[in-house]
Amino acid sequence: MATTGQVIKCKAAVAWEPGKTLSIEDVEVAPPKVHEVRIKIVATGVCHTDWEYLYETGKGMKFRPFPLVLGHEAAGVVESIGPEVTKFSPGDKVIPLFLPQCENCERCQSPKTNLCRRNWSNTQLGVLADGTSRISCKGQHVYQFLGVSSFSQYTVVPDTSLAKIRSDAPLNKVCLLGCGVSTGYGAAINTGKVEKDSLCAVFGLGAVGLAAIMGCKAAEAKRIIGVDINPDKFEKAKVFGATECVNPKDHSKPIQEVLVDMTEGGVDFALECVGSPPVMSAALESTTDAWGVCVIAGWTETEVMNVMVEKILMGRTLKGTYFGGWKSVQDVPKLVDSYMDRKLKLDEFITHNLSLDQINVAFELLKSGKSIRTVISLWQEKTKPGVATF
Numbered sequence: 001m002a003t004t005g006q007v008i009k010c011k012a013a014v015a016w017e018p019g020k021t022l023s024i025e026d027v028e029v030a031p032p033k034v035h036e037v038r039i040k041i042v043a044t045g046v047c048h049t050d051w052e053y054l055y056e057t058g059k060g061m062k063f064r065p066f067p068l069v070l071g072h073e074a075a076g077v078v079e080s081i082g083p084e085v086t087k088f089s090p091g092d093k094v095i096p097l098f099l100p101q102c103e104n105c106e107r108c109q110s111p112k113t114n115l116c117r118r119n120w121s122n123t124q125l126g127v128l129a130d131g132t133s134r135i136s137c138k139g140q141h142v143y144q145f146l147g148v149s150s151f152s153q154y155t156v157v158p159d160t161s162l163a164k165i166r167s168d169a170p171l172n173k174v175c176l177l178g179c180g181v182s183t184g185y186g187a188a189i190n191t192g193k194v195e196k197d198s199l200c201a202v203f204g205l206g207a208v209g210l211a212a213i214m215g216c217k218a219a220e221a222k223r224i225i226g227v228d229i230n231p232d233k234f235e236k237a238k239v240f241g242a243t244e245c246v247n248p249k250d251h252s253k254p255i256q257e258v259l260v261d262m263t264e265g266g267v268d269f270a271l272e273c274v275g276s277p278p279v280m281s282a283a284l285e286s287t288t289d290a291w292g293v294c295v296i297a298g299w300t301e302t303e304v305m306n307v308m309v310e311k312i313l314m315g316r317t318l319k320g321t322y323f324g325g326w327k328s329v330q331d332v333p334k335l336v337d338s339y340m341d342r343k344l345k346l347d348e349f350i351t352h353n354l355s356l357d358q359i360n361v362a363f364e365l366l367k368s369g370k371s372i373r374t375v376i377s378l379w380q381e382k383t384k385p386g387v388a389t390f
């Protein structure tokens with residue numbers, strides 16, 4: 001390609017400082033270094049975690065350096081490859097990964113975990129393997145969120161943080177497999193190991209929670225109870241397989257007691273997809289004694305959850321999930337196949353399609369509870385804000 005080896009000038013949404021809206025800037029994206037791949041991002045989802053890092057950094061989230069390009073749920077096409085890259089070629093369709101799979105480390109070789117630690121400390125600090133970012137703006141380095149930064153028309157990622165996917169996959173749909181949908185679906189299937197005919201409760205009916213419901217349904221759970229304080233989410237939850245929905249605000253008793261009553265003893269599996277410590281405690285307490293399993297998918301880094309010890313003594317298990325337990329490089333292409341075979345829903349998560357310069361609208365829609373997922377097309381002209389495309 002004509003751009004190979006050159007610095008690419010393109011548009012990106014830059015977060016200059018925490019708590020401030022993103023600004024669309026002209027950025028420069030350097031060529032990939034050894035074991036790196038430069039990607040043209042075609043579409044990116046907007047995840048709750050992007051919002052958290054912008055508005056909660058230093059609060060519920062650890063401090064991350066700014067300026068920063070957010071975005072970590074995306075799909076694109078390989079533009080060029082750096083030295084020693086063997087598994088990718090220009091033109092390949094790919095999904096960048098905030099969780100790598102290097103295949104060599106102890107974690108990758110264990111079937112017990114998906115938590116590869118390759119480049120972990122660097123990507124948490126917003127830089128690649130050599131300690132620098134490939135994106136700069138106005139002569140200043142801009143950090144790469146989780147080593148990805150998909151709110152940019154081009155980005156560079158390590159070759160161990162990239163999944164090659166089939167060439168007929170629609171990138172404006174499968175981008176959702178880069179985070180939210182994979183996380184929720186895997187939280188139920190891989191981490192919770194939800195069983196046939198079980199009773200389940202899913203707390204939080206955003207994309208992660210709806211995907212968890214989809215996972216419970218795939219596992220043939222008998223009852224799947226959706227819990228959310230926003231009743232507008234209930235209709236969608238039923239599309240994904242919720243058998244009933246509950247709004248904690250409609251009850252004078254704590255929600256865990258309501259669920260224990262509804263199920264005559266508690267659910268077998270509770271999945272927390274909100275990111276709130278009190279909701280995490282409620283999820284654990286809504287499970288049955290003897291074998292109840294509570295999976296935490298919601299994200300918070302500096303807050304503490306209360307665990308009533310007796311709940312654990314009486315046989316309950318508390319687990320957490322990162323990226324739904326999927327081994328990213330090998331499993332994401334399989335999830336794409338499941339979507340293409342109509343075994344996995346993706347279109348139903350997408351409530352809005354917007355362009356990059358409408359990215360702040362996407363954050364507002366997410367925070368006000370009006371969207372499930374907005375997909376940002378990086379190369380599209382502005383559309384009417386807030387157009388729903390159910």
Ligand SMILES: NC(=O)c1ccc[n+]([C@@H]2O[C@H](COP(=O)([O-])OP(=O)(O)OC[C@H]3O[C@@H](n4cnc5c(N)ncnc54)[C@H](O)[C@@H]3O)[C@@H](O)[C@H]2O)c1
Pocket residue numbers: 047048049052179180183203204205206207208209227228229230233248273274275276279296297298299300321322323324366369371372
């Ligand atoms: N574990 C992981 O690897 C991983 C990956 C992606 C996202 N996450 C986290 O998952 C969580 C959900 O992400 P999302 O994109 O679906 O978010 P979202 O904002 O779209 O959905 C959150 C939902 O929780 C509901 N909610 C808020 N307070 C509630 C309460 N007290 N009780 C019940 N429901 C309540 C909201 O109304 C909303 O519907 C976030 O914390 C996000 O950071 C974790």
Ligand SMILES: [Zn+2]
Pocket residue numbers: 047048049050072073179180
């Ligand atoms: Zn995410």
Ligand SMILES: [Zn+2]
Pocket residue numbers: 100101102103104105106107108116117118
């Ligand atoms: Zn590894």
